[in-house]
Amino acid sequence: MRATSTLLLAALLPLFAGCQLLADPPSDPNVGGTRLQGELSASNGKLLFQPCNESRRFVVNDAGNTGLLQEADNLAPDAKTRLFADLRGRLGGSRQVDSQGQFDVQRLYRLEPAGDGCLDPNFKQLTLRAEGHSPDWNVKASGRGMIVERAGKEPLPLPFLEEEIPGGGLSLTSEANGQHVELWAAPQRCVDPSSGAIRHLRTELRIDGQTLQGCGYFGGARDN
Known part of the structure; x- marks a missing residue:
């Protein structure tokens, strides 16, 4: 059902002006990363990510300059509000007082008010x-x-x-x-x-x- 091909330059221009589809792609930020869904919450001035169906929490580090920290602040300025996030990155770092390590985020797929995203x-x-x-x-x-x-x-x-x-x-x-x-x-x-x-x-x-x-x-x- 799938076929892969390259479209002509002229076919792209009228579709998404300003999308910069024709720029040379950067090096793949996904190599070695894991895609995870979960909830974001604020604690002690840090943004924490808790993967779906887990109790572990990780301090978010926006390693890929995705704008996640600012996006989360705009969508949920109240520190008590939780958000659902769909992200790609690497889990690691040492255990801290309120977390089990660090999540180096490389790509942002979705960010929205917490709902049933983990149950899809x-x-x-x-x-x-x-x-x-x-x-x-x-x-x-x-x-x-x-x-x-x-x-x-x-x-x-x-x-x-x-x-x-x-x-x-x-x-x-x-x-x-x-x-x-x-x-x-x-x-x-x-x-x-x-x-x-x-x-x-x-x-x-x-x-x-x-x-x-x-x-x-x-x-x-x-x-x-």
Whole structure:
């Protein structure tokens, strides 16, 4: 169901102006890192990360200059507020009074008010999740296909062709049932206007003659 190819330069320019997809990619920050989901909380002037279903806590060090510390402060200025975070980095360092070590964060995928993120049963199967508003829509893509959901319409399951875009983006396209559907995802910080949640992808869904803007993130089935 997947195919990988390189798109022409001209095809990228009208899609995400300013996304800098054509710049030379930096060295891969993910090598040797582990992707983890969990909760962030503040304690004694430090930001602590507690992985899902664990009691251990780690002091956060923004080793990859992701802006996580500032993003967390903006989203939860109250020190008592907890956040859900989806991050990649390395666990290590020595045990401290209020933590079991340090989490050197290299990449930020998601940051949002604490909810049921640790309980998502579909995360490991997802390739990509995207959603937007006005009107509300969301797309869940996996190795079994993608499901497009829009306000007031029945869920639309579709097979798709996946193409990688230079710079770390993706396009998912489908021609099933005589209907042309495109989902584009570019690596750019994106803020959900309804919740303030941070995503690492800016997305665009093209369907039924409409172009719908939104945010997204890679699921657990995509290791980057």
